[in-house]
Amino acid sequence: MASINLIVNGKQRVVDVDPKTPVLWVLRDHLDLVGTKYGCGIAQCGACTILLGDAAVRSCQLPVSAIQNKPITTIEGLSVNGDHALQKAWLEYDVPQCGYCQAGQIMTAAALLRKTPQPTDAEIETVMNGNLCRCGTYLRIKEAIKTASNVQR
Amino acid sequence: MKNPKTSLSRRSFLKTSALVGGGLMISFGWSSFPARANEILSNEEALTELNGYIKIATDGTITIMSPNPEGGQNVKTSMPMIIADELDADWKSVIVEQADLNTKYYTRQFIGGSQAIRQGWKTLRTAGATARQMLREAAAQTWQVSVDEITTDLGMLYHKASGKASNYGAMASAAARIEIPKDVKLKDVKDFRIIGTSQKNIDGQKIVMGKPLFGIDTKREGMLIAMIVHPPAFGMKIKSVNDSAARKMPGIRDVFTVKSMSDDYERTFFDTCTFPEVVALVGNTTWEVMNAKKALKIEWEPFKSHTIERSMFGRKQTVTIPSGLESTTGHIKMMADLMARPATVARKDGDPEGAFKTASKIIERTYSAPFLAHNCMEPMNFFADVTGERAVLIGPLQKPELTEQTLSARLGLPLDKIEIKMTRLGGGFGRRSYAHWLLEAALISQKMKAPVKLIYSREDDMTSGIYRPMYMATYRAALDENNNLTALHVKTGGIPESPLEANRFPAGAVENYLAEEFTVNSNLTTGSYRAPRSNFMGAVEQCFLDEVAEAAGKDPIDFRLELLDRAIKNPVGKNNDYDAIRYAGVLKLVREKSDWGSVQPNVHRGVSAYFCHNSYVAQVLDLTIEKGVPNIQRVCCAVDCGIVVNPDAATNLAQGAIVDGIGVALYGELTLKDGVPEQNNFNKYRMIRHSEAPKAVDVHFVKNDIDPTGMGEPTFPPVFGALANALYKGTGKRIYDQPFGKNIQASEKTG
Numbered sequence: 017m018a019s020i021n022l023i024v025n026g027k028q029r030v031v032d033v034d035p036k037t038p039v040l041w042v043l044r045d046h047l048d049l050v051g052t053k054y055g056c057g058i059a060q061c062g063a064c065t066i067l068l069g070d071a072a073v074r075s076c077q078l079p080v081s082a083i084q085n086k087p088i089t090t091i092e093g094l095s096v097n098g099d100h101a102l103q104k105a106w107l108e109y110d111v112p113q114c115g116y117c118q119a120g121q122i123m124t125a126a127a128l129l130r131k132t133p134q135p136t137d138a139e140i141e142t143v144m145n146g147n148l149c150r151c152g153t154y155l156r157i158k159e160a161i162k163t164a165s166n167v168q169r
Numbered sequence: 170m171k172n173p174k175t176s177l178s179r180r181s182f183l184k185t186s187a188l189v190g191g192g193l194m195i196s197f198g199w200s201s202f203p204a205r206a207n208e209i210l211s212n213e214e215a216l217t218e219l220n221g222y223i224k225i226a227t228d229g230t231i232t233i234m235s236p237n238p239e240g241g242q243n244v245k246t247s248m249p250m251i252i253a254d255e256l257d258a259d260w261k262s263v264i265v266e267q268a269d270l271n272t273k274y275y276t277r278q279f280i281g282g283s284q285a286i287r288q289g290w291k292t293l294r295t296a297g298a299t300a301r302q303m304l305r306e307a308a309a310q311t312w313q314v315s316v317d318e319i320t321t322d323l324g325m326l327y328h329k330a331s332g333k334a335s336n337y338g339a340m341a342s343a344a345a346r347i348e349i350p351k352d353v354k355l356k357d358v359k360d361f362r363i364i365g366t367s368q369k370n371i372d373g374q375k376i377v378m379g380k381p382l383f384g385i386d387t388k389r390e391g392m393l394i395a396m397i398v399h400p401p402a403f404g405m406k407i408k409s410v411n412d413s414a415a416r417k418m419p420g421i422r423d424v425f426t427v428k429s430m431s432d433d434y435e436r437t438f439f440d441t442c443t444f445p446e447v448v449a450l451v452g453n454t455t456w457e458v459m460n461a462k463k464a465l466k467i468e469w470e471p472f473k474s475h476t477i478e479r480s481m482f483g484r485k486q487t488v489t490i491p492s493g494l495e496s497t498t499g500h501i502k503m504m505a506d507l508m509a510r511p512a513t514v515a516r517k518d519g520d521p522e523g524a525f526k527t528a529s530k531i532i533e534r535t536y537s538a539p540f541l542a543h544n545c546m547e548p549m550n551f552f553a554d555v556t557g558e559r560a561v562l563i564g565p566l567q568k569p570e571l572t573e574q575t576l577s578a579r580l581g582l583p584l585d586k587i588e589i590k591m592t593r594l595g596g597g598f599g600r601r602s603y604a605h606w607l608l609e610a611a612l613i614s615q616k617m618k619a620p621v622k623l624i625y626s627r628e629d630d631m632t633s634g635i636y637r638p639m640y641m642a643t644y645r646a647a648l649d650e651n652n653n654l655t656a657l658h659v660k661t662g663g664i665p666e667s668p669l670e671a672n673r674f675p676a677g678a679v680e681n682y683l684a685e686e687f688t689v690n691s692n693l694t695t696g697s698y699r700a701p702r703s704n705f706m707g708a709v710e711q712c713f714l715d716e717v718a719e720a721a722g723k724d725p726i727d728f729r730l731e732l733l734d735r736a737i738k739n740p741v742g743k744n745n746d747y748d749a750i751r752y753a754g755v756l757k758l759v760r761e762k763s764d765w766g767s768v769q770p771n772v773h774r775g776v777s778a779y780f781c782h783n784s785y786v787a788q789v790l791d792l793t794i795e796k797g798v799p800n801i802q803r804v805c806c807a808v809d810c811g812i813v814v815n816p817d818a819a820t821n822l823a824q825g826a827i828v829d830g831i832g833v834a835l836y837g838e839l840t841l842k843d844g845v846p847e848q849n850n851f852n853k854y855r856m857i858r859h860s861e862a863p864k865a866v867d868v869h870f871v872k873n874d875i876d877p878t879g880m881g882e883p884t885f886p887p888v889f890g891a892l893a894n895a896l897y898k899g900t901g902k903r904i905y906d907q908p909f910g911k912n913i914q915a916s917e918k919t920g
Contacts, residue, residue, distance in 0.1 A: 017419070034419065034456070041456040045394070050386040051379020053595075054455075055546050056627045060851035063546060091379030098378040106377045110369050110817060113825055114241030115376035116383060116546040116595030141860035148851065150546045150596045151241050152828025154862040156821065 021085050024049070025093025035081035040064045042080045043090060051091035051119045055148070062147030065120040065127075066090050072127035074146075091119035094126060101167045102126055105160035113151035121147045125161045134165055217341035219300040220349075221274035222252055222293070229324055229338035231258050234268040236275040237285045238567060239372070240594030240601070241825075242881045243818040244285045246371040248293055250814060251286075254363040255297030255356060258337070259323040265371045270569040270589040280567040280597050281697065283782040283879020286814055290876055291355075298353040300344070307343035308335060358812065358874045367817035372593065384564030384592040387552040387622055393422060395451045395613045395623040396458045399444040399633055400469050402844030404494045404692045410448055411466035418464055420457030423617060424450050429608040431579065435478045435485075439568050440575055442605040443634030443694040449613050455624060462626075472692075490692050494844030497639075500664055501537070503689050504641040508535065512660055512685035515671035518742045519681035521647075524656035528647035532720050536644070536709035538907040539838035540664075541637035541698055542846075542854060547595020548630040553610035554620035559586045560611055565594035565601055572604040579608055580615065599697035603635045628849040636839055637698035638663040640705040644713040647681070652721035654679055654732065661706070662687035665695060668702040674752060674780065675714070677745030678732035693841070699829070700882035703781035704889070708834070708907070711777040711890025716903060725776050725894070726760050747780045751809050754871050755787040758807035762869045763789035772802060775894030777887040783878035784810040785871075788827070790863075790891035794899040797913065801831060801863040804891070806884060808868060811875035823884040824866040830888035832857025835910040855910075 022029045024047060031046045038057075043049040043066075052075055055063030059074035066075045067089040094100045102122050112118045121144070128135055128143045135143070140161050149157070216224045216232070224232040233252050239245035249265045270278055277288055301321055308326040309316035312333050320327045326335045375382055400406055412424035430436065430445040448467060452458040474492040478485070525531060551564035560582055566572055569589045577584050594601055610623035625633070642661035649655050657679045661669050667686035676682055698704065718728035733756070735741075736749035756778050759765070765776070771793050778787035786809075791802045804827050813819050836855035840847045848854035868884075889907070896913065897903050904912045 033454075037454075037456045041454065045454040045456070048388065049379075050381045050388075053383075053546075054385065054548065054624075056851045057459075058627075058850055058852060061546070091377075098374055103377040107369065107373050110367075110373060110821060112241075112370055112373060112376045113243075113821060114546065114594060114596045115370075115372065118376050119379040122377060144859040148546065148856050148858065150544060150598075150829070150856070152825035152832070152857070152862065153821070154828055154857075154859045155824055155866060158859070 020080055022080070022083060023085065023087040025089055026087070031080070033080060036079050039066065039075040039078045039080050039083060039088070043075065049090050049092050053116055053119060055117065055120075061117070062124055063117050063120040065123040065147065067123060067127055070127060070130045072124045091123060094122065100126070101164040102129070102160065105164040105167070108163060109156045109160045111153050111156040111160050113153055117147060117149045121149065121157055125157070125164070128161070129165055135161070217345050219303060219341065219344060220296055221271070222296040223256065223300045225337050225341035227338045227341070229336035230262055230264060231256070231324065231337065232264045232266055235265050236268045236278050237289070238278065238280050238565070238569065238591045238594060239267065240280055240565070240567070240597035242280065242285070242822060243370065243815060246368055247286060247815040247818060248289055249371070250363045250368055251290065251293040252297040254361055255294045256301050257321040257323065260363050260368060262324060267591055270573060270591065272570055278569055280594070281602060283784070283881040283883065285879070287783060287876070287878045294355050295353060298355050299350055302350045302353045303344040303347040304337055304340050306347045307340045311340065311343055364812065364814050365816065368815055370818065382593040383547050383595050384552065385547055385550045385595070385624060387563050387592065389552070389554065389620045392552070392620040392622055393451050393453065393617060394455050394458050395449055395610065395621045396462060396626065397427070397447040397449050397609060397623070397629060398462055398465055398467060399447045399629060401632075402469070402494055403443065403634065403841070404471055404492060404844045405469040406472045407446055407448065408468040408470040414464040414466070415450060415461045418457065418461040420453040421461045422451045422453070424448065424465070425616060427609050427612045429579070429605050429612065434578060435480050437480050437571060437575070438482060439571050439602045439604070440479075441603045441635060441694050441696055447609065449609065451613060451617055451621065459626065489690060491690055493692065495691060495693065496842050497539070497840040500639055500689070500691070500841075504537070504639070504662060504664065507662055507687045507689060508641060508643055508660060512662065512687040514683065514685050515669055516676060516682065516684045516742070516744075518676070518679070519656075521656045521658055521681040521683040524681040525645065525647045525658070528655060529650045530648040530720060531645060532648070532717055533643065533645045534713055534716060534903075534905060535641065536712065536905045537641045538639065538705050538708070539840065540639045540693070540695070541833060541837045542631050542839045542848070543596070543598045543600035543635070543698060544631065544854065544856065545594070545596030545598060545600055548627055549600070549606045549625040549633070550623060551604070551607045551610040552620065552622045553607070553614035555580065555611050555615040556618070559588070561588045561590070562607060562611060563590045563592060564607065565592050565597070566604045566607060567594070567597050567599070567602040568604065572607055576608060576611055580611060598699045599701065600635060603696050627851070631849050631854060632846045634694035635696040636693065637704065638666050638668070638695040640668050642668070642705070642709050644709070646713070646717045648717070648721055652723065654717060654721070656681035658683045659710075660685040662689065664689040664691045664693065668705045670702060670706050670746075672744045672746045673706070674736065674745070674747050674749070675710070675732055677740045677742055677749070678736040680741055682741065699826070700781055700885045703779065703882070703886045707779035707781065707886025708889030708893070711779060711887060712893045712903070715775070715890070715894040715897070726756055726765060729756055729778060751785045751871070752778065752780055755785045755807040755809050758869055758871055759787035759789050759805055762807060762867070763805035765789060773895045773898035775891045775896070775898060777890030777894065779883070779887040779890070781886060782882045784808060784880065784883035786883050786887050788887045788891045790888065790895045792895045792899060799896060799899065799913070801892070803865045803867070804863050804888065806866065806868045807871065808880075808884060809871035809873070810880055810883070811873060811877040813870050814877055816870065819870070819880045820868040822880045823868040826882070826884040827866050827888045828857060828862045830885045831863065831892055832861065834889045834892050834907060835861070836908050838908050
């Protein structure tokens with residue numbers, strides 16, 4: 017066990033955990049931020065995606081010790097009122113079916129748009145390939161990302 | 170339409186009226202008053218309940234209880250839309266809440282068979298219409314006018330002659346004192362204002378903000394985390410457990426074995442449980458429990474062949490569970506052996522063998538499909554808080570009513586001491602009908618005397634069985650010298666169930682027809698998987714018909730329409746389970762919308778049509794082949810599901826099922842070696858990803874006034890056939906075994 021300083025969604029947080037604990041479980045079990053989802057535990061499905069700085073990372077494979085004093089953003093911190101361009105576009109296209117993977121999809125898309133504000137279809141596909149949607153909402157996800165990228169322009 | 174009876178007694182009205190003081194409860198299909206106190210809204214006095222589905226606040230805000238579990242099929246939006254339409258509510262002011270399991274208020278709180286909208290249609294409409302009628306009568310009494318002069322519009326009551334107006338909220342408590350109408354008039358289809366309009370997912374905002382909606386998000390004061398270890402192979406059971414190291418791991422509270430099913434319990438349909446005894450680990454946090462699992466030392470041993478008693482919808486069965494460590498290669502051989510022997514005849518029309526003897530051309534093909542894991546994105550989990558007197562269960566499941574009965578028997582607690590709250594399901598697809606994890610969670614909580622959330626790891630989930638069965642089918646067709654289809658023979662079987670639907674098309678369209686089936690026993694468990702049986706039969710039948718059409722020198726759509734024309738004008742046999750006119754309707758619609766017959770360079774097209782779960786679907790799939798890899802450009806889908814309640818949501822569901830079906834057809838398989846599943850996570854079990862989805866899916870609905878049928882499953886089976894038929898056009902090779910992806914590569918290598 018160790019005391020670890022975190023910066024989560026702009027707030028300082030301190031947790032007392034095994035430093036090897038994946039960020040996913042620190043968020044879910046210790047910080048009550050359950051929007052970040054467990055899907056596979058081996059960085060294959062993307063349901064646990066968060067932002068480390070501006071980059072999308074799989075929190076299920078990231079030990080909490082690696083993010084000491086580095087800012088992370090979870091779906092709960094993407095916007096205060098759920099009005100990020102991606103969240104609004106997701107609602108416009110009514111993307112979700114079961115909804116379980118969608119927070120991870122949105123976080124991966126958020127990192128994409130920070131790096132590449134006007135992605136091509138191929139760039140969207142390549143980046144989003146790391147996020148599984150079992151319900152098959154991929155077409156709407158792509159449309160929502162394109163719409164959000166136009167809003168941002 | 171004939172006015173439906175509301176099945177209410179005066180007695181129930183009086184009792185419930187007294188119970189909630191000013192409000193009242195009605196329900197449909199039962200006549201006694203509710204026994205559970207937790208449904209009374211004691212601290213919400215401003216709310217008046219007009220029935221089990223509808224609560225109205227004094228300010229006019231309407232809360233509609235959505236009865237069924239929501240797993241992505243949109244029922245939490247579309248079922249309340251039906252109520253709101255008949256209530257003549259303003260949809261924008263409606264709040265939707267998920268109802269708990271309540272067998273006294275609601276019927277069929279299930280996910281299964283794409284039946285929620287079809288079977289809920291009249292009940293939901295009646296709930297809305299009855300409440301509206303009571304509000305009108307309350308206004309008539311208050312204003313001292315005839316009820317016939319009271320109109321409603323968007324949550325308002327009007328009396329035109331006097332100019333009086335009131336919102337529903339102001340009349341709700343008076344309405345609650347009105348006797349429940351014995352029958353009510355439902356709207357004409359042309360008067361629907363919400364049904365048939367596209368409304369957004371009621372939980373959309375919460376989903377995109379990451380709010381806790383799912384079972385796995387459940388947290389309660391003092392809650393512990395539990396995980397399980399189950400045998401590593403089918404055919405194995407626990408021999409001994411050495412937990413001394415695991416117990417010393419940080420955060421671990423206890424380790425013990427849990428037996429979810431008693432040996433003498435007579436199981437019902439959804440009580441399938443692969444591993445009746447598992448090892449449970451309980452601790453403070455998920456990561457600590459995951460680590461402790463690795464420190465467990467468990468000896469496993471093969472179990473002996475044994476029997477279990479089952480009651481399948483009242484029919485008693487003794488099922489033999491064979492011993493042994495099974496492998497996929499052995500499964501294929503067993504099915505091929507049975508395919509060569511006579512099987513059980515399910516239907517015979519005319520003289521099929523005679524027709525084959527005189528045929529000028531015979532086409533015979535054999536198809537197969539593997540076991541599939543459901544792989545819901547939210548792994549199996551459940552919250553349980555079980556004390557000596559009561560049990561509270563919270564989580565995602567598909568058949569809460571049946572699971573509650575099983576849990577009641579297992580805990581020895583009466584049903585009224587069990588409370589099941591349904592969370593949003595992170596996918597179901599059939600898997601969450603088999604709720605052995607709920608039983609495990611309850612037993613773990615009971616033993617710990619504490620609230621517990623049980624979580625399966627992805628590996629535990631994917632290797633715990635309840636798979637889509639493995640199937641094989643051989644089709645034979647006889648053509649005469651004029652290329653007419655004179656006989657059709659299908660022989661099919663599976664492990665452990667047959668997928669045969671003997672009375673489906675092309676039965677009824679062929680003079681001489683024979684359908685046979687067989688089963689292979691196994692210690693593997695299987696269960697419902699999106700469009701059970703149809704997901705195989707639709708695929709292979711539509712591949713075969715494509716090949717027969719080609720042999721007959723006919724366009725594949727014309728060929729199907731010719732057969733359907735026979736089924737319309739002069740059907741063979743009496744038990745055909747489809748409407749040939751509606752079947753032909755979707756084929757004609759897809760022919761028009763896909764611009765069938767047009768040719769684009771390097772684009773290969775396949776068509777398919779299937780009827781299941783009461784709905785009719787036809788699809789045309791376009792693909793290109795680049796470096797041996799199919800790129801799906803477009804799928805055009807025509808659907809006849811009657812009235813479409815929420816068109817954009819129905820479109821989303823069809824698009825998703827098509828993407829899902831393409832993924833399963835190309836990549837899906839769960840194989841076994843010596844009883845051990847060879848795939849246990851998404852690095853080995855390939856799922857379709859963004860870049861592999863079609864570039865476009867357009868969905869077209871047949872417009873009619875027929876009562877609605879399901880959308881969750883029927884658009885799934887046909888895409889397998891459309892894909893296979895397009896692949897043939899692109900590669901020149903027919904693929905007979907799923908998953909196609911593996912076999913495209915194999916044919917590339919050898920070819």
